[in-house]
Amino acid sequence: MLSAANRLRASKDFAQTTKTGFRATSHSLVLYFRSAENLTIAPQVGLIINKSVGGSVTRHRIARQLRHAIKDHLSLFPSNSQIVIRVLREKPEFTAELSELVTKVLSKAVVKA
Numbered sequence: 001m002l003s004a005a006n007r008l009r010a011s012k013d014f015a016q017t018t019k020t021g022f023r024a025t026s027h028s029l030v031l032y033f034r035s036a037e038n039l040t041i042a043p044q045v046g047l048i049i050n051k052s053v054g055g056s057v058t059r060h061r062i063a064r065q066l067r068h069a070i071k072d073h074l075s076l077f078p079s080n081s082q083i084v085i086r087v088l089r090e091k092p093e094f095t096a097e098l099s100e101l102v103t104k105v106l107s108k109a110v111v112k113a
Contacts, residue, residue: 002067006074008046008082017046017082024104029094030086031101033109035078043074043081054090062087062094069095073102 008014013036021034047066049059066085077083091097 002045002071003042005042006045006071008044008084013044013082014046014048014084017084018048018086021082022105022108024101024108026097026101028087028089028091029097029101030088031098031105032084032086033077033105034082035109036080036082038080042079043077043083045070045074046082046084048084048086050087053087058090062090065094066098069098070102073099076102076106 008017016036017034018032021032023033024031045067047063049062051059053059053062066087070083070085085098087094
């Protein structure tokens with residue numbers, strides 16, 4: 001489970017992160033990354049899981065899986081990071097795909113910085 005400091009909650013932050021910053025895509029996920037200048041707290045993570053992915057039980061199971069998987073990668077991100085994960089389709093396991101996307105988006109961010 002992610003701590004309260006690591007949760008992205010404001011719709012304004014979701015919009016800014018998905019529209020600006022860096023993006024990495026795969027078959028089932030899209031990972032958005034933004035470095036926010038005014039943040040000095042821990043990296044914040046938000047999830048977007050549409051109803052087209054599945055019912056409520058399915059979406060909540062996916063959310064739990066992704067929160068658990070991203071927790072292991074939070075130390076790789078700078079403290080002023082905002083990350084949004086968009087789920088495109090259901091999959092039994094997202095861990096390997098998420099690891100690949102984290103590597104992609106961080107390499108894009110380092111190259112551009």
